[in-house]
Amino acid sequence: MENVSTRPIVWTRETGATEKRDVWTALKRGFRGRCPRCGEGKLFRAFLKVDNACSVCGLDFTPHRADDLPAYLVIVIVGHIVVPLALMIETNYSPPVALQLAIYLPLTFAASLLLLQPVKGAVVGVQWALRMHGFDENNPEP
Numbered sequence: 351m352e353n354v355s356t357r358p359i360v361w362t363r364e365t366g367a368t369e370k371r372d373v374w375t376a377l378k379r380g381f382r383g384r385c386p387r388c389g390e391g392k393l394f395r396a397f398l399k400v401d402n403a404c405s406v407c408g409l410d411f412t413p414h415r416a417d418d419l420p421a422y423l424v425i426v427i428v429g430h431i432v433v434p435l436a437l438m439i440e441t442n443y444s445p446p447v448a449l450q451l452a453i454y455l456p457l458t459f460a461a462s463l464l465l466l467q468p469v470k471g472a473v474v475g476v477q478w479a480l481r482m483h484g485f486d487e488n489n490p491e492p
């Protein structure tokens with residue numbers, strides 16, 4: 351009779367472990383527009399266009415789609431800055447409405463534009479760290 355290997359497979363946390371991914375580090379790297387894994391390669395190839403892969407470590411960015419989440423987060427962040435500011439100024443100083451609009455509208459527009467790319471990078475970084483990505487049968491673990 352042939353002898354079959356009876357070496358038991360012990361499943362532990364480390365058995366199927368892949369690389370460790372720190373969410374906070376990936377978030378910060380994405381916020382700076384850098385690859386969440388290596389922190390060196392650029393994440394974006396255009397203003398809001400995520401590159402296909404990292405030029406330094408080769409991480410595939412294609413399964414990571416932020417969709418509309420960055421826009422919602424920017425609305426929440428900018429809204430929590432501009433609205434209390436407008437209410438505080440209106441309550442204490444009551445400047446003319448035209449003056450307020452001349453300040454708040456450009457401020458809101460500029461803050462939204464400035465935050466959109468970093469927030470999208472942070473979302474992609476968090477997606478990568480938490481392994482939240484679309485299924486790709488050719489590369490199930492990007």
Ligand SMILES: [Zn+2]
Nearest residue numbers: 385388404407
């Ligand atoms: Zn990289």
